[in-house]
Amino acid sequence: MTAILQVRGLNKAYGGVQAVKDVSFAVNHGELRALIGPNGAGKTTCFNLLNGQLSPDSGEVVYRDRAITGLPPRRIWRLGIGRTFQIAAPFASMTVLENVQMALISHHGRSRRLWSHARNLYHAEAMALLQRLDLEEAARQTCGTLAYGDIKRLELAVALAHGPDLLLMDEPTAGMAPEERAQLMDQVKNLVEQHGMSVLFTEHDMSVVFRYAHRVLVLDQGAVLADGTVGEVRRNSEVQRIYLGDLGDETGGQEVKGE
Numbered sequence: 001m002t003a004i005l006q007v008r009g010l011n012k013a014y015g016g017v018q019a020v021k022d023v024s025f026a027v028n029h030g031e032l033r034a035l036i037g038p039n040g041a042g043k044t045t046c047f048n049l050l051n052g053q054l055s056p057d058s059g060e061v062v063y064r065d066r067a068i069t070g071l072p073p074r075r076i077w078r079l080g081i082g083r084t085f086q087i088a089a090p091f092a093s094m095t096v097l098e099n100v101q102m103a104l105i106s107h108h109g110r111s112r113r114l115w116s117h118a119r120n121l122y123h124a125e126a127m128a129l130l131q132r133l134d135l136e137e138a139a140r141q142t143c144g145t146l147a148y149g150d151i152k153r154l155e156l157a158v159a160l161a162h163g164p165d166l167l168l169m170d171e172p173t174a175g176m177a178p179e180e181r182a183q184l185m186d187q188v189k190n191l192v193e194q195h196g197m198s199v200l201f202t203e204h205d206m207s208v209v210f211r212y213a214h215r216v217l218v219l220d221q222g223a224v225l226a227d228g229t230v231g232e233v234r235r236n237s238e239v240q241r242i243y244l245g246d247l248g249d250e251t252g253g254q255e256v257k258g259e
């Protein structure tokens with residue numbers, strides 16, 4: 001398998017806090033990759049370095065054989081790296097459909113000023129995206145009235161409107177009920193398997209990580225503690241000691257040292 005993203009020797013400090021220490025890893029094409037670790041391990045900082053919100057002190061990020069280190073977020077997003085956030089924030093007064101249409105208008109480089117007289121713009125494309133995420137029935141609903149699980153799925157639809165090849169998902173299932181978590185992750189898995197997308201996600205729910213991740217990267221205090229398949233990481237005695245505890249050897253699905 002070839003890598004879509006390669007990260008080499010990334011470092012980032014906030015004053016005296018070394019948040020990311022010499023982190024190297026790769027995400028392969030069509031891979032569902034988890035990034036886990038205790039609170040403060042450096043996961044969010046890592047994401048911010050990958051999507052350009054932060055510049056590393058040293059190290060390199062290569063996307064599709066092109067160095068993107070230090071490029072601004074908008075350039076990186078245009079190159080095909082999308083992101084969803086732990087706390088989703090759609091335009092609350094607009095409908096689900098309008099939010100996705102707005103994202104498509106932005107993606108196609110059209111001015112949002114078009115909005116007032118072009119409400120049918122990208123209608124079919126937006127409905128197709130909503131269908132892909134089983135959200136078409138909520139299309140006309142105002143976002144302020146949506147259930148939390150639907151807001152998270154809408155956020156995913158908005159990210160997909162930009163046609164990413166690699167999606168960074170920051171705790172995609174945080175705050176969701178267990179059945180909603182499975183539904184969302186099944187959809188993400190489908191995007192990977194049926195549409196060839198690559199996904200890197202952070203997650204505190206180990207049942208989600210163990211069930212869906214192809215490979216897992218474990219950070220602790222900013223450094224890579226382990227990197228391997230779910231089985232390899234679960235059996236790693238350091239990972240068990242520092243993060244997983246009993247979950248390393250069990251088939252349980254509780255959350256660990258997070259949230």
Ligand SMILES: Nc1ncnc2c1ncn2[C@@H]1O[C@H](COP(=O)(O)OP(=O)(O)OP(=O)(O)O)[C@@H](O)[C@H]1O
Nearest residue numbers: 014017019037038039040041042043044045046258
């Ligand atoms: N803006 C900042 N200024 C100073 N220190 C920061 C800043 N952001 C993060 N840190 C510190 O950097 C370290 C890594 O934080 P980061 O948020 O990346 O971890 P995380 O793994 O995402 O944690 P969580 O699971 O709680 O979201 C922590 O020690 C944190 O306190």
